[in-house]
Amino acid sequence: MNMQVTDNSTAFAPPALRKLTDTGLTPVMMRDIVLKTIFRKNVEQISEIAKAVCLPIPLTTELIDMLRDQNLLQATGTLHATSSSEMGFQLTDGGKARALDALSQSEYYGAMPVPLEDYKVQVKRQSIRDIKLTRDMLEASMGHLILPDGLIDQLGPAVGSGRSVLMYGPPGNGKSSIAEGIRAAMGDNIYVPHALAYAGQVITVFDPIVHSPIMATETPEQTSLRRASSKFDTRYLLCQRPTVMTGGELNLSMLDLNYNAVSRTYQASLQLKSTGGVFIVDDLGRQEEPPQALINRWIVPMEVNYDILALQSGEKFEVPFDTLVVFSTNFHPNEIFDQAALRRIFFKVKIDGPNQEQFLKIFAMVAKKKGVPLDEASLIHMLKKKYPTIDNIYANYHPVFLCDQIKAICEFEGIPYQMTPDFIDRAWENLYVREEKIVH
Structure with missing residues (x-):
């Protein structure tokens, strides 16, 4: 789809990391993630390790020096001719033991997480409620659809406000296609963290099914230079504004953190993955959960712009709720919602069949x-x-x-x-x- 959209992603890029303290992480967490990553990914050179943990090369070098001082890492003594004569590093016996101990507590390795408080600041920078959506942009994204008269007039303010939208009407009249068109109209890009850190736990956020990274075409030299002195925090990926689309399979557990007891890792809830984008609930009323129960789960987040999640320990914490929620149903709203719920859904748009x-x-x-x-x-x-x-x-x-x-x-x-x-x-x-x- 060819659309002229102004992308201000550089204006709200997360600031580049200049020193280790900028990460907001404890030395112990960074140490353990580096050790686990070297152990699991079998990376040896600083440039490989930097890429794997998503840190600039100077900061990765600092971490490597710290690990060598603690006798957890040692130089292999061989230079790799294939990559700018970089020195190789490997885990010492003590380093392997520490890596295994850390893996027994959490299998997470790879990209350094972003502290939750820092992420909240980034979400405000790129909020979907600040998006500038014009009539031309919405019409361009739905140009392939023949829409009822006046529908764009109703949809435009709803989508532009970043508030919740309920589309209802008889089945088979393009509610799903219109929801997709809303997503396409967003057009610009945001920064999505690989993972978040909270209370010593790591929560993975980036999901290739939900997030579409914007791949820059660069030479290997440019890529290496970018990692050495990046213009933004490389723990984030520049992605299209995300879309989560669910149908009859949606249940309440998908809206909470997903804890894997085997790997002892957390995965973000569906609506946390959709932050900065669109969450489409298609075919509302076809889920096992009653529609009123699903809507009740969203009522508070939609009003206060944050959601409450819980760790396995029972500890609850706030995460941003910066999502345009689009509900689509074949039922009349009065059949499936009470008036309190309907009042809190900001826009109600009827999608009728064609004449x-x-x-x-x-x-x-x-x-x-x-x-x-x-x-x-x-x-x-x-x-x-x-x-x-x-x-x-x-x-x-x-x-x-x-x-x-x-x-x-x-x-x-x-x-x-x-x-x-x-x-x-x-x-x-x-x-x-x-x-x-x-x-x-």
């Missing part, structure tokens, strides 16, 4: 895309004979469904794609199942 004129536009566009020539007699047959049987209720998904059915019929009959009243009848048989009693 006959819009439906024909969609049908013509879909048929052209699918390579099915339009036939006037078939269209009149469909509008006069078929739609009256369902009270002339049109849905956005009907054209795709019917055209795919017609293509399958033509392929089976061994004839070029074509539309006939008979083929419309045969396709319609699969669109709706007749009400009848099955005798067993």
Whole structure:
């Protein structure tokens, strides 16, 4: 999708680390993560170790010197000709013992985490509530959709405010596509930490399923130089604003920290991963949890902009809640929510099916895309004979469904794609199942 979006990610970049104390981490935590990383990843040279723990080379060198002083690391005595004649390092017996002891407490290794308090500051810098979304940006992201009149007028202020949105209406009219368009309209990038540190625990945040890093094209020399003197804190990755999309599989446990008892590590909750982006709850009402229970879980975070999570120890702590939550449901809101919940969802937008004129536009566009020539007699047959049987209720998904059915019929009959009243009848048989009693 070609969209002109102003990306101010450099303006709110997390400041580069100049000294070890800038990390906000204890020497013991940094020591243990370096030892575990060398042990698990089998990295030897300072440039490799720096890349693995996401620290600048000068700071990594300081840590290596500290580990050598503590007799946990030793030089291998060999220079690697392949990489600027760097000295290699390996764990001493004491270093291996310390690494194994640290791994028994937590399997986490790799990127140095960002302290939670520092992350809160970064979230404010790149808040989704500060995003400048224009009509042109929203229309560009939804240009492939034929939308009901006035929908952009309603959606624009809702999305631009970074507040919660409830989209409701009959099924098959593009609520999911509109939710995706909202995400695409965001356009700019934010900084996502590999992991967070709180109370001595590490919580992994970066998730390749949710986060899409912006890969810079650089030469190896530029990459090496960037790691030596980066313009931002390399414990973060520059990513597109994230989108978490869930459907019927969503349950309340996904909104809490996920603790792995085997590796003794924490993974961020779904909404923590969506910080700075969009959380789409599709098909609300199809989950095992009642919709009211799900919405109750979000009510306080949506109002106060922070969420409460808990460690295994039971200790509770605050994390930022900087997320545009988009709820999408086929039910009428009054059926699934009480008035208190509805009051707290800032925008309610009804997504209706198309009228006959819009439906024909969609049908013509879909048929052209699918390579099915339009036939006037078939269209009149469909509008006069078929739609009256369902009270002339049109849905956005009907054209795709019917055209795919017609293509399958033509392929089976061994004839070029074509539309006939008979083929419309045969396709319609699969669109709706007749009400009848099955005798067993």
